[in-house]
Amino acid sequence: MVREITCTQAIAEGYAVAMRKDPSTFIVGEGIADRGGCFGHTTGLLVEFGPERVLDMPISESGFVGMCAGAAACGSRAIADIMYVDFTTLAMDQIINQAAKLRYMSGGQYEMPLTIVGVSGANRSGGPHHSQSLHPLFMNIPGILVVLPSNAYDLKGLLAAAILTNDLALVLPHRGLLNARCGVPEKDYVLPLGEARVIREGKDVSIVAAGMMLHHAAEAADKLSDRGISVELIDPRTLVPLDENTILKSVKKTGRLVVVDEGYSNCGVGAEIIARVQEKAFDFLDAPMQRIHPVSAPIPFSPVLEHALLPDLDKIVDVVMKVAR
Amino acid sequence: MKVTDQIKISLFRTMLRIRQFEMAVREHFQKTDIPGFAHLYVGEEAVATGLCAVLNPDDYVTSTHRGHGHCIAKGADLNRLMAELWGRKTGYCKGRGGSMHVYAREVNLLGTSGIVGAGLPLSLGPAIHAKLNKSGQVSVCFFGDGAANNGTFHESINLAAVQKLPVVFVCENNLYATVTAVHESTKTENFADRAAGYGIPGVIVDGNDVMDVLEKADKAVARARSGKGPTLLECKTYRHFGHYVGEPGTAYRPQEERNEWAKRDPIRMFCTHLVENGTIDPEGIEAIEHEVEKEIVEAVEFAGNSPLPDPQTVAQHVWSGQ
Ligand SMILES: Cc1ncc(C[n+]2csc(CCOP(=O)(O)OP(=O)(O)O)c2C)c(N)n1
Numbered sequence: 094m095v096r097e098i099t100c101t102q103a104i105a106e107g108y109a110v111a112m113r114k115d116p117s118t119f120i121v122g123e124g125i126a127d128r129g130g131c132f133g134h135t136t137g138l139l140v141e142f143g144p145e146r147v148l149d150m151p152i153s154e155s156g157f158v159g160m161c162a163g164a165a166a167c168g169s170r171a172i173a174d175i176m177y178v179d180f181t182t183l184a185m186d187q188i189i190n191q192a193a194k195l196r197y198m199s200g201g202q203y204e205m206p207l208t209i210v211g212v213s214g215a216n217r218s219g220g221p222h223h224s225q226s227l228h229p230l231f232m233n234i235p236g237i238l239v240v241l242p243s244n245a246y247d248l249k250g251l252l253a254a255a256i257l258t259n260d261l262a263l264v265l266p267h268r269g270l271l272n273a274r275c276g277v278p279e280k281d282y283v284l285p286l287g288e289a290r291v292i293r294e295g296k297d298v299s300i301v302a303a304g305m306m307l308h309h310a311a312e313a314a315d316k317l318s319d320r321g322i323s324v325e326l327i328d329p330r331t332l333v334p335l336d337e338n339t340i341l342k343s344v345k346k347t348g349r350l351v352v353v354d355e356g357y358s359n360c361g362v363g364a365e366i367i368a369r370v371q372e373k374a375f376d377f378l379d380a381p382m383q384r385i386h387p388v389s390a391p392i393p394f395s396p397v398l399e400h401a402l403l404p405d406l407d408k409i410v411d412v413v414m415k416v417a418r
Numbered sequence: 419m420k421v422t423d424q425i426k427i428s429l430f431r432t433m434l435r436i437r438q439f440e441m442a443v444r445e446h447f448q449k450t451d452i453p454g455f456a457h458l459y460v461g462e463e464a465v466a467t468g469l470c471a472v473l474n475p476d477d478y479v480t481s482t483h484r485g486h487g488h489c490i491a492k493g494a495d496l497n498r499l500m501a502e503l504w505g506r507k508t509g510y511c512k513g514r515g516g517s518m519h520v521y522a523r524e525v526n527l528l529g530t531s532g533i534v535g536a537g538l539p540l541s542l543g544p545a546i547h548a549k550l551n552k553s554g555q556v557s558v559c560f561f562g563d564g565a566a567n568n569g570t571f572h573e574s575i576n577l578a579a580v581q582k583l584p585v586v587f588v589c590e591n592n593l594y595a596t597v598t599a600v601h602e603s604t605k606t607e608n609f610a611d612r613a614a615g616y617g618i619p620g621v622i623v624d625g626n627d628v629m630d631v632l633e634k635a636d637k638a639v640a641r642a643r644s645g646k647g648p649t650l651l652e653c654k655t656y657r658h659f660g661h662y663v664g665e666p667g668t669a670y671r672p673q674e675e676r677n678e679w680a681k682r683d684p685i686r687m688f689c690t691h692l693v694e695n696g697t698i699d700p701e702g703i704e705a706i707e708h709e710v711e712k713e714i715v716e717a718v719e720f721a722g723n724s725p726l727p728d729p730q731t732v733a734q735h736v737w738s739g740q
């Protein structure tokens with residue numbers, strides 16, 4: 094039997110896989126060394142890799158992300174653990190203007206083996222500054238890989254893979270899934286980036302959902318199956334690169350598509366995926382494609398408001414019912 | 419570092435290369451051969467020259483929007499630098515960067531920068547890379563008085579101080595950030611005074627005296643190399659021309675002030691010093707001037723004759739392995 098671990102533990106293991114594989118890898122962040130990170134997600138790294146490769150940082154997001162970008166250009170492999178993805182905004186210049194473009198601006202003189210890890214998504218009243226899903230922002234910038242894992246197994250392997258590529262990557266574990274467990278091999282492994290997974294096969298409607306939304310969609314699929322609607326559920330796992338083929342193949346079979354995502358709708362994941370399917374599989378469609386996103390407002394604090402804002406089981410069931418009709 | 423006559427003459431040559439390069443940039447910008455923006459380093463040559471003279475070839479430099487001087491002092495090839503400014507395929511960055519985004523890996527020049535203050539965090543990267551690899555390399559970070567009021571100044575200097583990173587922070591205080599005089603943006607007299615707040619040495623440098631720059635840079639670099647951490651150098655200097663080539667109004671800088679600084683032209687001052695001390699005679703100076711002139715003419719020809727980048731390659735170098 095494969096042992097089960099949480100996403101929190103999977104983060105630590107994913108870091109360790111990459112750090113073992115490439116000794117030039119170092120990690121920085123706030124309280125990540127002897128305190129093991131504010132979620133406990135870096136536990137054990139200091140002991141295994143030592144203080145030269147596991148460094149505590151002052152609260153200087155721009156400073157340490159820029160440092161990592163510079164070091165990555167010089168040939169180190171760098172991990173910036175930025176705690177919450179909300180805090181990437183403090184380092185946006187270094188991410189968007191420097192790290193994402195450095196290879197391009199230099200005409201290919203430098204690589205950018207830098208990975209930024211920030212917990213993402215709404216969970217129990219984190220409120221406007223600790224709940225955001227900012228991945229669409231980064232998807233809009235050429236040169237950034239965007240990884241949105243939905244479970245501990247994928248998280249470990251995709252995180253290691255992201256660190257070991259020579260591209261800037263953002264890995265965004267969901268805060269609400271940090272304690273979610275699943276079977277994860279103890280051994281070191283790396284998963285391919287850009288490969289979606291078909292979570293369940295179906296014939297009536299395709300649903301694409303990553304991260305936490307995948308879990309809501311899975312519940313919805315159960316409920317819909319009771320009502321005689323067969324859902325094919327796809328976890329894209331990485332949004333950049335996006336495994337377009339798996340999605341197209343599914344839509345060509347079902348003729349219907351619903352995208353669920355925790356980022357906002359305007360220029361969001363739904364818009365992108367639906368546009369691509371429209372371009373490449375229009376003739377296969379039997380109904381208008383639909384997208385389900387949070388209400389376009391900051392993530393509110395009060396639990397009733399937070400709940401009202403986010404996509405959930407009922408909203409997904411409603412939309413799919415309409416599409417399937 | 420013992421400054422031999424030979425070193426002094428090479429300092430002079432480097433300053434002159436920068437000056438003449440910039441004058442050519444000015445000319446060809448005005449002729450519209452060079453697109454975009456051009457921020458000239460004329461008047462500030464002693465800073466980059468004195469600083470880079472104490473560096474090893476594999477030490478790192480991060481630069482600014484006013485960066486041609488740093489590139490040249492660090493040893494960048496004039497032809498490829500000029501070609502980059504012209505947006506040509508043969509430029510350092512194959513025309514993807516231009517004046518404000520020059521990267522020259524072969525001399526560890528980690529970029530001029532279109533974002534004021536962005537080079538400070540980035541400069542910590544080579545430093546921590548060097549520290550991890552115990553390579554003994556040093557990272558030098560040039561930035562302006564304007565950049566010193568960006569938040570990255572605080573984050574980067576503090577971070578470098580606590581991590582004892584081998585960085586030398588070089589504030590080029592040319593008294594203006596675009597049209598804003600330093601006394602309008604900054605309450606302290608000297609940026610170097612801020613070093614005390616980070617627990618590192620801060621040193622005021624005469625940025626128009628290449629020997630003063632060299633001497634103080636030498637100490638700061640030695641300190642960084644020996645693992646004692648960063649130093650903040652503040653080089654007082656002045657740009658002769660406007661903020662960029664073609665800047666419409668220049669009235670914000672009093673004529674009297676400009677005249678005073680013109681008298682302290684770093685190249686003329688050093689030339690006089692060299693001749694008066696018998697380091698070199700006027701014929702020797704003239705010979706160097708001709709040699710440099712030839713190099714610059716060649717760089718302009720190289721750039722002008724170089725092919726433009728192939729539009730088909732526009733998406734190349736976004737991702738690794740492309
Ligand atoms: C973040 C940012 N803000 C503003 C600008 C526009 N800008 C370009 S150069 C400059 C002045 C910089 O002054 P200083 O740092 O003193 O350098 P100097 O031009 O004097 O060499 C400004 C405001 C910019 N490029 N980047």
Ligand SMILES: [Mg+2]
Nearest residue numbers: 562563594595
């Ligand atoms: Mg200035």
